[in-house]
Amino acid sequence: MENDQVKKSEIFKNYDKYILSTYTRTPAVFVKGKGMVLTDVDGKKYLDFFPGWGVNNVGHCHPKVMAAVRDQIGKLIHIPNNFYHVNQAKLAKEIIRHSFPGRVFFGNSGAEGCEGAIKFSRIYGQGKRYEIITMKRSFHGRTIGAMTATGQPAYQKGFEPLPTGFKYLPFNDIDAVKSAVTDKTVAIMLEPVQGEGGVNVADKEYIKSLRSLCDERDILLIFDEVQTGMGRTGEMFAFKHYGVRPDIMVLAKALGGGLPIGALVVKESIADYFKPGMHASTFGGSPLVTKAALGVFSAIKSDNMLKNTRVMGRYIMDKLQELKKDFAMITDVRGLGLMIGIELDRPGKDIIDYCFEHGVIINCTQGNILRFMPALNVTKKQADKALYTLRRALTEVTE
Numbered sequence: 001m002e003n004d005q006v007k008k009s010e011i012f013k014n015y016d017k018y019i020l021s022t023y024t025r026t027p028a029v030f031v032k033g034k035g036m037v038l039t040d041v042d043g044k045k046y047l048d049f050f051p052g053w054g055v056n057n058v059g060h061c062h063p064k065v066m067a068a069v070r071d072q073i074g075k076l077i078h079i080p081n082n083f084y085h086v087n088q089a090k091l092a093k094e095i096i097r098h099s100f101p102g103r104v105f106f107g108n109s110g111a112e113g114c115e116g117a118i119k120f121s122r123i124y125g126q127g128k129r130y131e132i133i134t135m136k137r138s139f140h141g142r143t144i145g146a147m148t149a150t151g152q153p154a155y156q157k158g159f160e161p162l163p164t165g166f167k168y169l170p171f172n173d174i175d176a177v178k179s180a181v182t183d184k185t186v187a188i189m190l191e192p193v194q195g196e197g198g199v200n201v202a203d204k205e206y207i208k209s210l211r212s213l214c215d216e217r218d219i220l221l222i223f224d225e226v227q228t229g230m231g232r233t234g235e236m237f238a239f240k241h242y243g244v245r246p247d248i249m250v251l252a253k254a255l256g257g258g259l260p261i262g263a264l265v266v267k268e269s270i271a272d273y274f275k276p277g278m279h280a281s282t283f284g285g286s287p288l289v290t291k292a293a294l295g296v297f298s299a300i301k302s303d304n305m306l307k308n309t310r311v312m313g314r315y316i317m318d319k320l321q322e323l324k325k326d327f328a329m330i331t332d333v334r335g336l337g338l339m340i341g342i343e344l345d346r347p348g349k350d351i352i353d354y355c356f357e358h359g360v361i362i363n364c365t366q367g368n369i370l371r372f373m374p375a376l377n378v379t380k381k382q383a384d385k386a387l388y389t390l391r392r393a394l395t396e397v398t399e
């Protein structure tokens, strides 16, 4: 262990010296992940209730993903997008099969997918319409366009001047949207469940009214499903809960099972607005990452993860409602499927730190909203352990 300690301090030193300090890090060095369990360099195991910030929906190193990657890596890793390969075609077909008739552009991240949606909207507006409505407390990524679409000034501060043409409106407020739409509005972009903004679930009526408004005014309805996609809410894509389809959907995070891939999905009737040369991404949709993503679809299906997400989502929500009765500091519990938020009347840092120390990884967003987003095949036993640890943490903090 002494060696590991030396190694650890060296790692921290090298991070400090050689890596730009854009992240606040917890001092843990992980070496292994399997399903819901992460192991650190000291051999300590953690139940991961926030795997990869929404990346590892099928758990760490799912056998189907590993088999897909192992199979592909010895054959062909990268081929540029001016050629064809079988996995990209298969994956696009699989995404469309689970969503709506359309076509897919592959990139590498959520922000890149949102940039693609913004660029597509500008092309669709043909220079006459360019305004995009997004929501307060939204999160769409860190590139200039996606960051500007993000309705949180804290992320934009210092990076001005920002691109023009964005309007930010309160979430779940259809009247605000109706009054903000002008003849320059070309798109409305939102997350069906806001993740980073605090696990805010869109109302059914709100989404239905947005759909009608977009149809009436020929406005693109864009769903950022970077976090809600790939089964997270108990449907393969969250739009399915609402009985309407978006015109454009953005995917990333869990799509690649841990490998970097993002997708921009555009409905068929407008897909031809993007023409050769208008958009590109060197690494987008490589044979390796698309094969991994096919492994993710296969894992979700073979392990019946959508059903488990619905069952376990309800189970955890019920238990959290009980917890809420016992702890006045919990002001709200909300979510959809296994995307769950617990709002506190105080900062959540001490609680997540306690849980981490006791081997359970959860997250806190917006300072006071705890997030549970376990792998979609989480078991009752694992949930009980996390809930027990959270109860102890809340007790310790109140004392």
Ligand SMILES: Cc1ncc(COP(=O)(O)O)c(C=O)c1O
Pocket: 053, 108, 109, 110, 111, 112, 114, 139, 140, 141, 142, 191, 195, 196, 224, 225, 226, 227, 252, 253
């Ligand atoms: C809803 C949503 N959109 C976009 C992004 C940006 O994704 P990435 O970090 O892959 O660029 C995130 C990341 O958290 C997200 O939650």
